[in-house]
Each structure stands twice: as C-alpha cells, then as structure tokens.
Amino acid sequence: MEDGDVIEHKAYARIGLLGNPSDVYFGRTISFSLANFWASVKLEPSQDLIIQPHPSHDLVRFNSIDHLVNRLQNEGYYGGVRLLMALCKIFYRYCKDNEIELNGGNFTLSYDTNIPRQTGLSGSSAIVCAALSCLLDFYKVRHLVKVDVRPNLILDAEKELGIVAGLQDRVAQVYGGLVYMDFRKEYMDKWGYGVYVPMDSSLLPPLYLIYAENPSDSGKVHSTVRKRWLDGDEFIISTMNKVADIALEGRDALLAKNYSKLVALMNKNFDLRRVMFGDDALGSMNIEMVEVARRVGAASKFTGSGGAVVAFCPDGPSQVKLLENACKKAGFAIQKAIVAPSFLRDLDL
Ligand SMILES: Nc1ncnc2c1ncn2[C@@H]1O[C@H](COP(=O)(O)OP(=O)(O)O)[C@@H](O)[C@H]1O
Ligand SMILES: O=C(O)[C@H]1O[C@H](OP(=O)(O)O)[C@H](O)[C@@H](O)[C@@H]1O
Ligand SMILES: [Mg+2]
Secondary structure, three states: OEEOOEEEEEEEEEEEEEOOOHHHHOOEEEEEEEEEEEEEEEEEEEOOOEEOOOOOOOOOOOOOHHHHHHHHHHHOOOOOHHHHHHHHHHHHHHHHHOOOOOOOOEEEEEEEEOOOOOOOOOHHHHHHHHHHHHHHHHOOOOOOOOHHHHHHHHHHHHHOOOOOOOOHHHHHHHHOOEEEEEOOHHHHHHHOOOEEEEEOHHHOOOOEEEEOOOOOOHHHHHHHHHHHHHOOOHHHHHHHHHHHHHHHHHHHHHHOOOHHHHHHHHHHHHHHHHHHHOHHHHOHHHHHHHHHHHHOOOEEEEOOOOOEEEEEOOOOHHHHHHHHHHHHHHOOEEEEOOEOOOOOOOOOO
16 A cells, blocks of 8 residues: 555465475465454655654563563564664665665655564564565665565565564465465475465365464474484484475365365474474463364364464354353464455466
C-alpha cells in the first residue's frame, strides 16, 4: 500500500503443515500463509536513515531491574530492529552484486506485529518479508528482484544474525496461499532456490491453530540438530529424509482429499521431529500442546520450531468442540486457521 510517499506492507504468519523442518536440509515442505496474524512495516522518506525501535518489542526502558530481568528471561535480548538492519544490508549487497541501481533518498523504517512472539509462526521472517516489500517499492525495483530469490534475501538477513532457519517460512510469506516446496540439493545448487508450486488452498480441510505464551528461540532449537547433520550423523540424515517424504506423500494425499492419510502424515511428522530433537529441546509445554490434541483423537504437529501446533479433527465439529474444551482447560489458545491468499501482482511475476 502507498499513501503519498508512505509505503506500508504486511506479511502474514505461516503454518508449516507437512515436511518441516526438512526445508533446512534440502527436503520438502507444504506450508501456508496464515491470515490470523501478521507483521506490518512502514517506510517513510526522511532526512536521515532511521530504523525505528518498536515501543514494546524493542523495549529499552523498564520499571525496575526485576522488570528488565523478567523481560530478558522470557523474550530474550532482541526485537525487530536487528532484523530490519540486517535486511537493509543484505538488500543493498544483493542489488550492488546484481547491478541494480538504488536511487532515492533516506527513509525511516518502523514495524508492528501481532504474531505471537517466537512461537514457530515465523514472526521473525514476517517482519523481514514486509520490510523487503517496502524496499522493493521505495527503490522501484520489484521487477528486478525475482520472486524466487526474495525468500533467500529474507533468510540471508536472519543468517546474517546467526539465526539457523530455513526457506519454507519465507516462501510461504512471499508467495501467500498454500505452497508445495522442493529444496532438493541439485536444484538448489544450480539455481540457488527451490521449486515452489502454489496449490489450491481449498484442498485443505479445516485446520486449527493452538499456541501458548512460551517464546522459544528457533535458532537455538535448531542448532544442535543442524550441527549433527553437518557432521554427517546417519540417524539425523535418514530421519530428515523421511520427514521430507512426508511432504511428497502429503501432496498426493491433499490432491486426493485423502484426509485419513493426512492424519497419519501430520502425526508422523511430529514423531520424527521428537526423536531427532529430543524432549528437552522441544520443551514440555510444546509437547503437551501436541498431546492435548492427540488425546481427543486429533492429528497434531508443530507449525514451526515450537510454540504453536496445527491440529486437524478428522471426526468433524464434535471433535473440534472437544479439542476447544481441552485447550481451554490446559490454558492454550486455539483458533481456526485461515489461509491468507497470494497477493503477488503482475509486476512481481
Ligand atoms: N514479535 C517479534 N517482535 C520483534 N522481534 C521479533 C519478534 N519475533 C521474532 N523477533 C526477532 O526474530 C528473532 C528470531 O525469532 P524466531 O525465534 O525465529 O521466532 P519466530 O518463530 O517467531 O520466527 C528474535 O530473536 C527477534 O530478534
Ligand atoms: O522447525 C521448523 O519447523 C521451522 O523452524 C523455523 O521457523 P520458526 O517459525 O522460526 O520456528 C525455520 O525458519 C523453518 O525453516 C523451520 O522449518
Ligand atoms: Mg523465525
């Protein structure tokens, strides 16, 4: 959206439905953009180039030392400022390397988000994705930065900060809607990005999102498994391949509307994650979220690296009611997941 000189863009949260986290390991995933939550970034021309701290997400003023310590313990040291800064650097570098001229003065970037913080709903990349959209419009280079490479720029901004993450979040956020993604190594090595195939989101049965206030650092969760994979750990490599196969089988299951197969695949996806990462890394509250759903017979798995769960009730509305009651009792929030459609324009494609 552009109002005079002000540019504003949204990017939605995402649900990794099948195959995650194999995207970090040349695997495959099916993910969708989630309309329930979003981040927005605003760019306004200004005298100096300013990255505006968010009044609550980048808190630097506290009531007391207790408040400060509490805040750091629960939410860590960082907010969105570092993400915006890193994106500016990555974007600038990419344009330089690709001889894309950047003309325009300075600007102020500010952001807001209602994505529950660090709950595996890709709150981090939503901020970066919305900011990238603002820069593309500000510099009028949307037609010069291919849609396929945009997820890489978003990921590179986070890698720049040492955050271990994969491409699936960024692909779902750039494309919108439901997307099948294949990150096979030969293709990635040749092109630098994966094969991204939009799917008809009406193939999805009603899905539910369960989450809780228990922020976890996705980079930290991933780092041990990532290291083992890099070290050639046979168990991690073969299990991750099985996770990638879930997305392949899941695509056929969705196309055939074979929802009993979907149940089996969602559950298997989480069970494989659990044996690779271990319960300590996943966190007891996160595991309980999965189990609350399973106790009423729903299929369930993490949406991302932890903090939120996607659930499917194959028995329909009566089972949904049971699930809602069970979540309420356990203190977890639950809402119906709504797919955000693709908002790519002709100029992007
Ligand atoms: N809601 C938020 N507001 C501000 N910054 C955030 C928010 N969520 C994530 N970040 C930033 O992104 C980093 C990585 O977050 P991550 O653990 O990937 O969370 P998520 O699962 O939401 O993507 C955080 O350390 C922080 O710097
Ligand atoms: O572990 C996962 O499923 C995902 O974890 C990260 O997403 P996040 O929302 O930050 O938890 C990561 O960026 C993804 O690539 C993984 O698939
Ligand atoms: Mg993240």
